[in-house]
Amino acid sequence: MTVGQGLMDAQSARFASVDPLLPSVIAPPEGDVITAALPDGTRVAGVLHRQVHERRSAARLWSATEVWELTPLLGATGAAGMDALLRAWRKRLDLLSPAERDSACVLIWPSRDAEATRALLDHGLVPLTVIAVRQGPPPPVTGTATIRRATPADLETVLTLALAELRYSSMVGSTVHRPDAVELKRRTLAERLAAGGPAWLAERDGIAVALAECAVVTSEPGNWTATRLPHGRWGYVNCVSVLPGARGTGLGRQIMAHAHRELHRLGTVGTYLYYNPPNPLSSVFWPRQGYRPLWTMWEVRPAGALR
Numbered sequence: 001m002t003v004g005q006g007l008m009d010a011q012s013a014r015f016a017s018v019d020p021l022l023p024s025v026i027a028p029p030e031g032d033v034i035t036a037a038l039p040d041g042t043r044v045a046g047v048l049h050r051q052v053h054e055r056r057s058a059a060r061l062w063s064a065t066e067v068w069e070l071t072p073l074l075g076a077t078g079a080a081g082m083d084a085l086l087r088a089w090r091k092r093l094d095l096l097s098p099a100e101r102d103s104a105c106v107l108i109w110p111s112r113d114a115e116a117t118r119a120l121l122d123h124g125l126v127p128l129t130v131i132a133v134r135q136g137p138p139p140p141v142t143g144t145a146t147i148r149r150a151t152p153a154d155l156e157t158v159l160t161l162a163l164a165e166l167r168y169s170s171m172v173g174s175t176v177h178r179p180d181a182v183e184l185k186r187r188t189l190a191e192r193l194a195a196g197g198p199a200w201l202a203e204r205d206g207i208a209v210a211l212a213e214c215a216v217v218t219s220e221p222g223n224w225t226a227t228r229l230p231h232g233r234w235g236y237v238n239c240v241s242v243l244p245g246a247r248g249t250g251l252g253r254q255i256m257a258h259a260h261r262e263l264h265r266l267g268t269v270g271t272y273l274y275y276n277p278p279n280p281l282s283s284v285f286w287p288r289q290g291y292r293p294l295w296t297m298w299e300v301r302p303a304g305a306l307r
Helices: 003-018 078-096 114-122 152-172 181-194 251-265 282-288
Strands: 032-037 043-052 066-073 103-110 126-134 146-149 199-204 207-219 232-242 270-275 292-300
Touching (some): 003 043, 003 066, 043 078, 066 078, 103 114, 146 251, 152 181, 152 207, 199 251, 207 251, 232 251, 270 282
Parallel strands (some): 066 103, 232 270
Antiparallel strands (some): 032 043, 043 066, 126 270, 126 292, 146 199, 199 207, 207 232
């Protein structure tokens, strides 16, 4: 058994003890390997990947342009192993010279592993995003709005609602409001609506005031989703937006109850989404809809600010 396989097996066992919904650890894709040693001689490792998003990439709306992401293999070493690996990462960055602006260091770790939190905070990382999951039967749909499926003809309406969410999220989370945000959003939404992606509009007096834009994905061996979720068919909630003047009236709850029902009807075992803990609306709304954090995305911008 290699050291890497031993670390993965021990880490899988630790993850299972922390949160039974976490999938088993699999080998990370090839990248720049970083290693570190603890005082007792135990070794930990991580794989570092650098990605630069092109200017026209929609990913730049929720990400820095240059991203350095570390996948830790800590085995069962907990906070001590995380601290040692982050120190080694800091030294590696000194050699790599990341961009001074519009760059980030990113690390994704189980939300319930509180032991690792102290080490992450001490090195300057902050919990900007969580991957949250919901399982169980859909709630009943109640409310006064009319909810209908969005079509390609609704592109401009969907765009308006999506941009409202983008503007708010850029103030309280990891979202970046780029100068070309309208163009990027319009192109992405047009593709999703043309492909028949599940999206719904809530209307009052014939005016669309809320949006739930979703997708259906499958977690299966070999794909990225399987590194984050148990195997099965999952609903993904990409964007939920309520116009500012209609917030606090129950529209978000109504449109999500409808979306949960429809996604369940499509054979999903649960739903997942990303939200920002610093967001004072989503951090309250999503737990009330039955979601709880599974993974936390820790981040520091710019990348050179990692301690």
